[in-house]
Structures are given as C-alpha cells and as structure tokens.
Amino acid sequence: MIRRAVVRGVGHYLPERIVPNAEFEKTLDTTDEWIRSRSGIERRHFAAEGETTSDLALHAARAALDHAGVTPADIDAIILATSTADFTFPSAATMVQAELGMERGFAYDVQAVCAGFVYALGNAHAMIMSGQADRILVIGAETFSRIMDWTDRSTCVLFGDGAGAVVLEAAEGDGTKADRGILSVDLHSDGRHRDILYVDGGVSTNTTGHLRMQGKEVFRHAVDKLARTAERALAKAGLEHSDVDWIVPHQANLRIIKATAQKLGLPMDHVVVTVQDHGNTSAASIPLALSVGVARGQIKPGDIVVTEAIGGGLAWGSVVLRW
Template sequence: MTRLRSVVRGCGSYLPRTIVTNDDLAAWVETSDDWIIQRTGIRQRHIAEPDETTSVLGIKAAQNALSNAGIDPSTIDLVICATSTPDHTFPSTATQIQAGLGIHAGAAFDLQAVCAGFVYAVATADKFLTTGAATRALVVGAETFSRLLDWEDRTTCVLFGDGAGALVLEAQPGGGDSGDRGVLTSQLRSDGRHREKLYVDGGPGSTGTTGKLRMVGKEVFRFAVGSVTDVIAQAFEASGTTADDLDWFVPHQANRRIIEASADKLGIAREKVVLTVDRHGNTSAASIPLALDAACRDGRIKRGDLVMIEAIGGGFTWGSALIRW
C-alpha cells in the first residue's frame, strides 16, 4: 500500500570556532584529562563565542544541509528548531533561522525537549510531511549550552559543548513497508516526575533569570541505561526489524559509558555505533544531527542504510526514530 514517507534529502552541521580541551578545563576547575575521559569519553568540546548565537549556529548548519541536498531554501515550507538555548524568550530561534535563510513562507517554530529535542523534532516533522501539511522540512538541532553552565561545577561543566546540525526531509511516496526510504517509525516518551535529576534552576516564569544547569549524574545514568531502551524495542516491533537489521545506531552523545551500555543491553554490535562524544561533548539537541552528518561525510552512512536515532533529555523526555537513509 502506497504511503508518504519523510525521506532524508541532505544533512549538515556546524561547530563553533573555539575548541576547549580537557587540559584547558583543568586550568580553571579541579579536574584532569584522565578523570574526564574515564568517566565520559570526552576529550574536547566546542564553545561558542559571544557573536555565535544559537540561531547563527543553526543557520550555518542549515545552509550546509541545504547545499548537501541540492535544494533551494525557498522550497522549504516547515522549519523546526530543537533547542533549549534560544536566542530570545521570543521570537523563536526557528524564525530567525528561517529569516537568515531567506525563507518567507511556511511555518517555523521551536521545540523544547532538551537532549531528546532532535528526535522529537524529526517525529513532529514526519507528522506534517506524511499528512500532506508540508512538503519539505528543515529540522535543526542547535545549542549554546555553555551559557547555561556553572563553570565552577566540575561534574557538569566538563560534559557540555555547543554546535548545530540539520536534516532536510521531503515527503515522497513509499510502498508502506520497512524497505521504504525515510522515517519508518518514531516512539516518544516523557515522565515529569524526574525533574530534579536534570534541570536548569531558572527561567522567565520562575526566577526571572536564565539559571544554571543542575544534574544528579548517577540517577541520569541509571535511568538512561535502565529505562529508555523501551523506545528502541518498540521501534523494532513497529517496523518488523531487529537489532541485526540495523546498519547504524546514532544515539544522543552524552556519555560513552551510557552509549555502550545501552547498545550492549539492546544487542546492537558496538561497531555499528556512531560516536562523536569524544570530539563534541554533550551538545544536547544538536548531538544527533552532528553525529549523523559526521557519519555521512566520512562515508559510513549510505543511501539505503537502516539508521536508529535515540536520545534522553531532562524532564525526563526520551524517544527514538528508525530511518531508512
């Protein structure tokens, strides 16, 4: 049975100019390269300069994705930006990306699901495209998390970085089975009872300040490995596929130990796991599209490959999407 699918036409990314290594961090906070690598797998991260706002990063990633797709920006009729670090309370960062690309039609809005934001954004764009509400969507994950960090808290400031990535999705007819190109299924979950485990202690509606990121690392690790594999198992069930069918697993790049433990629990071979956390750190909603673009540019992800993306974010929010590239 013929049905519309959200097919990936192109991907792109952008990283800020400034690189901060673990040794750089050790110069102003009590930590070390060995301590960070052992616990997280992170070796360096990119940090945005004052002129590199979230929308600036998003525009550059989007331009690279559109160039990769060979698509004129004027043909995009939906822009979704997944971010927890918008330029302004309003207007949305998505509208600023839209304007920066010279797009003057269609809809643009932000989506906030923290580190799971890009998966949520892909799932949302998929609903627009497969129902005929849009024909081409630009899905961006862009973050300047460095502006939320307490640089005296060594348990959190070593983890995060800044960056942006983007996908161009287009509605195309498919045969209705798992052999189709495009988004095959998406699974989204949330549970607000876990707020105190990973949150920012400020906001315009509470403190009137931006606030700083706070995290109970052991609790996040436990939940990430123990509870979020449901959305991956359900994606396999919904699509009639298995871990053996996967070509690539592209999870949220939060912590190498979490990524490897999750893959092992799901029976996904480690050689199928795309890892960029060592170079980028945790870039929240930007981490998955950054990793996707890296794996496309180096030739790992190819047309026809079966790719699983998965993430967990503060709240907690979590989700997965299975995509035939």
C-alpha cells in the first residue's frame, strides 16, 4: 500500500464585475469579433477596487472546504499559486490561513505564473506522499487586471481575475493506475525563453510593471510543450491516450486548447473549456475549470483527468489523476 493524494473537494470564486469584449471597443482599436476569433474569449471578470488576490482565494477556499465536508481545523497546509499576491510579503497563503482561523499548520505561495497550480499540485502531492501532511488546501488565485497595460490590445483583452481551490487528502492505494488520486506529475522550465512572456517591473527593478508577451512565440511553445508534458505524465502513470476521460487545460486561448487536444488525439468533447467566460486567469484557470467541470456534471468519480499548463519562465507541466 502507498499514500495517494486524493481530491476531496473543489470550489471557485469569480468577482462580480463581468467585462464583455464590447467594453474594450470603447478604448482600443479592437472588436468583439477580433477577440473571439483569436482567443475564444467572450467575457472575463475583474476584481473590484480594494478586492485582492487573497480575498478571491479565501472565497474559493471556503467553497472547496464546504464541498469536501471539512473545516479549516482539518487542514494541515495551504499552498497558494499566484503571481499577483497582495503584497511582496507576507504570502497570500498566510493571509488566507489567518482569515480561515487556522492556528496550526503552514502556508506558502508558489509562483510559476500560469503553470503555478500544476506546480502547487506537485508540491502538495509530494508532501502527502512523504507524510509531511495529511490534508492540503491547494489554491490558484489571480488579479491580473492589476498588471495590464490598457493600451496594449494584444494582451489586456486576454486576462481575467478569479480563484479556484481543491482539497487534497491522503488515502491508501495499491500503487497501480487503478488508484484514486494523483498518479503522476511532470514539471519543466526553461529560463532561456523568459523574454517572450514577462512583467517589466518588480521589487528589485521597479515597483510596478505590466505584462508583456510575444503572442506568436508563446503559441508555438505552448502547443508543443503542453502535448509533450501530457504524454510524459500519462506514460509515468502507465496510461494511454484512450484512458483519458477529461483534459482540463490551462485556459489561455481556445486555439491552443484545440491544437493541444488534437496533438493528443482527443476530441474536444473530452476537454473542459471555460476560457470563453473567464479569459486567462493564469494560476487560477485550472482549479476554476475543475470546479466548473464538477458543477456541470462532466467530471465524475473514477474519471482519469489530465491537467496541463504553461506560463512565463517558461514553466510548464502536467498532472494526471483519477478523480
């Protein structure tokens, strides 16, 4: 018998303000049709003034705890994936910990941009497998609206704010692909490509910055790297493409999602897609999509789910799990 990290609950939160594509037509040389045709995005949510990443994360965390039927006192650790934490420090995770009333355990942030949630799942998986923790709250939360250059029509129309969370719990498995829980993790990065997706400011350079992206280069790397990491993760788990019930990809761009599914030989009716309603919510996009997929009745117990993401760094990876 071995320890597995099994998903016990999911939850998500979206800010109240919905921003349709048409809103950008007032200030930018763009159209609803242009945005839809290039990204598949129709609308996104923006956080209200004074609403922070930790606020969004807290709402998603409470929803996931309720869905799992556990309380904050049952949680050993919080891992929060974000690139837009409220402060330089402390971590947004410790702020969620405090608001939940947790007086034990530990909490920290993971920063791998859009791949952050996959990295956080990998961290949580390792901690549960090693016995470091029995129950971990893994959150992805972002307020990318705070780092947009509103004059750059190639980037500012793509991103949104939101949060998603999962509760992972230790359970015994046989060590086979029939087990429930995380079956494999595949993580990568390559800092040589940092200039194609980055924010042009930070603590040791400037105190503010905006997101910059070379869209064509990001697309080229994304399709190839996402398909390859998914294939490696499936191989590690001893699974074939035909075993996959659902791909839950990073929701960056519908064209990337479709191209990756095609490379994996899987039809789009096996892909959970939310990008049209949320835009690119970076580290929040996979847990958001997982929660929506469960709420829609798509993802069911026993299903094989593949999550994969790529973000600035470049950082990318995938996780295969049985729901």
